[in-house]
Amino acid sequence: MIRLPSSHAAITAPLVASSTTFPGIPIGRSLIDGRPFRLSPVLTDAAILPATNSLALGGLGSGKSTTAKARIRREILHHDHQAVVIDSFGEDNAGEWAPLVRSLGGRVIQAGSFTLNPCSPLFTPEVREQLIRSLIAAVEPAALTHQSTHALQHALNHPKAGSLNGLVDALVRPEDGRWPAAKLMEWGEGAAIALSRYTEGSLRGLFDGQDASLPETDLPIISFDFSHLDRNSPAIPSLMAAVSCWAEHVWLRQSTAVHRHLVIEEAWQILLSPATSELIQRLLKNSRKAGLSLDVVMHTLSDLGDGRAQDLARLCEVAHIGRLGPEEATIVGALLGLPSWAVARIPALEPGQAVWKVGPDYVDIIQTVITEDETELTDTSSRRRKAQEAQQETAVEAESIEDIEDIEDASEVQDEQDLNRGDEEGDEEWDWDMPPNVIDTRHQDVLRAARDGRCGEAADLAALGEREDITAHGINSDEAAAWLSTRAKVADLCGSPAQAAALRATVTRMGKDTSWFENSESTPEWHRVPEPPTDLSPDEEPTPARRRWPYVAAIAALSIAIAVVWQTADNEQHQKEADQKTAAYKGRSDAVLDIDDVDTTVVAQWTDDKKRVILKLRSFYDPNARYLRIEALKEKSFEVLGEDQGFVQEPEIVLPVSDPFADVTVRVVVGGKDWKEGKRAPSRTVRLSPTGAAFDAETGKQLPSN
Numbered sequence: 069m070i071r072l073p074s075s076h077a078a079i080t081a082p083l084v085a086s087s088t089t090f091p092g093i094p095i096g097r098s099l100i101d102g103r104p105f106r107l108s109p110v111l112t113d114a115a116i117l118p119a120t121n122s123l124a125l126g127g128l129g130s131g132k133s134t135t136a137k138a139r140i141r142r143e144i145l146h147h148d149h150q151a152v153v154i155d156s157f158g159e160d161n162a163g164e165w166a167p168l169v170r171s172l173g174g175r176v177i178q179a180g181s182f183t184l185n186p187c188s189p190l191f192t193p194e195v196r197e198q199l200i201r202s203l204i205a206a207v208e209p210a211a212l213t214h215q216s217t218h219a220l221q222h223a224l225n226h227p228k229a230g231s232l233n234g235l236v237d238a239l240v241r242p243e244d245g246r247w248p249a250a251k252l253m254e255w256g257e258g259a260a261i262a263l264s265r266y267t268e269g270s271l272r273g274l275f276d277g278q279d280a281s282l283p284e285t286d287l288p289i290i291s292f293d294f295s296h297l298d299r300n301s302p303a304i305p306s307l308m309a310a311v312s313c314w315a316e317h318v319w320l321r322q323s324t325a326v327h328r329h330l331v332i333e334e335a336w337q338i339l340l341s342p343a344t345s346e347l348i349q350r351l352l353k354n355s356r357k358a359g360l361s362l363d364v365v366m367h368t369l370s371d372l373g374d375g376r377a378q379d380l381a382r383l384c385e386v387a388h389i390g391r392l393g394p395e396e397a398t399i400v401g402a403l404l405g406l407p408s409w410a411v412a413r414i415p416a417l418e419p420g421q422a423v424w425k426v427g428p429d430y431v432d433i434i435q436t437v438i439t440e441d442e443t444e445l446t447d448t449s450s451r452r453r454k455a456q457e458a459q460q461e462t463a464v465e466a467e468s469i470e471d472i473e474d475i476e477d478a479s480e481v482q483d484e485q486d487l488n489r490g491d492e493e494g495d496e497e498w499d500w501d502m503p504p505n506v507i508d509t510r511h512q513d514v515l516r517a518a519r520d521g522r523c524g525e526a527a528d529l530a531a532l533g534e535r536e537d538i539t540a541h542g543i544n545s546d547e548a549a550a551w552l553s554t555r556a557k558v559a560d561l562c563g564s565p566a567q568a569a570a571l572r573a574t575v576t577r578m579g580k581d582t583s584w585f586e587n588s589e590s591t592p593e594w595h596r597v598p599e600p601p602t603d604l605s606p607d608e609e610p611t612p613a614r615r616r617w618p619y620v621a622a623i624a625a626l627s628i629a630i631a632v633v634w635q636t637a638d639n640e641q642h643q644k645e646a647d648q649k650t651a652a653y654k655g656r657s658d659a660v661l662d663i664d665d666v667d668t669t670v671v672a673q674w675t676d677d678k679k680r681v682i683l684k685l686r687s688f689y690d691p692n693a694r695y696l697r698i699e700a701l702k703e704k705s706f707e708v709l710g711e712d713q714g715f716v717q718e719p720e721i722v723l724p725v726s727d728p729f730a731d732v733t734v735r736v737v738v739g740g741k742d743w744k745e746g747k748r749a750p751s752r753t754v755r756l757s758p759t760g761a762a763f764d765a766e767t768g769k770q771l772p773s774n
Contacts (some may be wrong), residue, residue, distance in 0.1 A: 091112060
């Protein structure tokens with residue numbers, strides 16, 4: 069799949085089969101080789117993609133939600149899939165999935181306008197008890213004791229317990245059972261108080277009411293709109309628990325679709341709840357046999373902390389990662405096992421572009437392609453766009469006013485020149501002023517927001533500024549490093565010293581010295597410009613403009629001289645580096661690897677004319693070896709061990725070399741004694757240098773050599 073010139077692929081790309089394609093809906097086009105990219109996980113061979121769950125990550129405006137919506141829409145239209153969406157973010161008094169859901173003939177269920185019945189007889193007794201316990205845990209975790217559990221089980225068997233109000237009555241006024249009613253009432257008091265939050269308190273209307281029921285199961289798509297709820301409200305995990313139980317025990321069993329999707333938008337606030345994270349984990353593990361795909365959409369993995377919630381990301385076999393900051397990209401790369409070249413590209417991705425990882429091996433950069441109809445249905449930035457349009461209209465009006473003022477000023481200047489022309493007859497010199505400088509206050513704006521306690525706003529402003537400067541100057545520029553320093557200050561101000569330390573460590577790894585910026589509360593030096601002049605007092609006369617062309621000419625001459633010196637120094641530096649490479653050249657490199665309990669050595673030998681490199685994989689007749697394979701660019705070579713036989717020859721590849729001093733990247737695949745034909749074998753990707761050194765291509769760690 070990855071196709072790059074040898075001079076680039078040898079040092080940047082893991083070796084993935086270029087013929088790899090997937091069946092299914094069209095998604096976009098590869099930015100690596102330009103090929104169309106299609107993917108329907110459920111149609112992909114289980115040997116390549118064991119599970120069909122997906123994870124979408126990306127910062128604000130990266131296009132992750134647009135891609136998720138386009139995928140679901142196409143799966144429904146092309147393959148008759150069904151979907152249930154947990155939508156917790158939107159604008160204009162509606163969740164962001166609402167237009168898409170209505171266009172497909174689905175239903176939008178707003179929290180509070182539809183009452184879910186957790187005591188419905190459609191749930192089995194075990195599921196009803198589990199769901200009620202989840203509702204109690206969301207508001208009063210301490211109310212769940214051994215005694216309260218017994219009182220709850222007793223109350224659920226009461227005829228009144230067909231609704232939440234009836235269940236509370238059965239807890240408050242129980243009938244005698246195995247234990248006296250007085251004991252049961254005492255034990256169930258805490259559970260009754262917790263459930264009263266849903267029948268009489270601030271969460272009223274979500275689960276109680278005479279018309280409490282469950283949604284239909286035959287619609288193409290249903291969206292549960294949580295966007296009106298406070299993100300810190302216990303209503304969100306409570307509703308999520310109810311929807312998960314309904315989806316697992318009612319929707320999946322009654323649905324006749326060939327495949328179903330459960331989409332969780334803004335998933336961090338749902339996965340952080342212990343009760344709901346357990347439900348999601350169970351759905352993820354059982355998704356394959358249930359004919360279900362969980363599609364999780366969120367901003368960053370850091371929002372999940374380091375607990376169980378982040379571990380759920382590893383259960384997703386499909387991931388697409390839009391633009392993230394360098395630090396977050398490193399975290400995602402380590403958790404998902406992305407190659408270093410892909411991690412380096414993430415901070416510079418444009419909207420709609422994402423690094424896709426499908427299964428254990430396939431990695432690509434995809435530009436999502438959407439139609440005009442999909443653009444209208446998936447737009448999540450209407451407010452921002454309206455603000456930009458209003459700003460553009462204001463700018464046009466301002467330009468018109470400035471044009472009129474310029475005409476008037478030009479007339480005055482022309483009159484003055486006509487009056488003074490006699491004094492300057494024959495003088496070819498002219499005066500001009502430099503254009504006014506613009507002061508960049510973005511860093512101060514971010515820090516001011518953080519000091520005022522607006523940490524979310526500060527983080528968003530910093531992300532936008534960082535993206536602009538990375539696009540303009542590059543990911544390893546001083547401008548990008550300065551934004552990392554600003555984000556570190558924001559982390560300190562917002563009470564996250566560990567994050568601040570990690571950000572500063574990232575700057576250190578970049579080799580940047582930002583002490584000039586860290587010790588200053590103002591903008592960095594590369595943003596600093598002269599302050600505008602102060603107003604003159606009425607008695608002071610303005611100093612007449614000086615003729616500046618001689619100074620300009622001198623500065624230009626000096627600049628040319630400096631450029632010549634720099635060019636000469638640059639040429640000398642390049643020659644010095646070339647001499648160093650020549651001196652370090654050995655023409656051979658090897659790495660000792662232990663893969664699947666097989667001791668192997670991969671060897672790169674450059675020919676004397678430096679036009680080819682010979683790659684070999686040796687196992688020295690290790691009795692555990694059953695399968696050997698090496699891959700480089702499009703070339704592959706492998707041997708399969710027969711019974712009671714050794715390898716006839718060692719796998720070998722001969723590649724042309726365009727740059728004899730460039731490293732060569734090789735993928736080594738080895739199957740041990742338990743390997744059988746058709747089974748996936750473990751692999752390592754190694755970077756071999758003609759200087760004799762060898763490195764792990766994923767981690768950069770130097771490998772032992774013979």
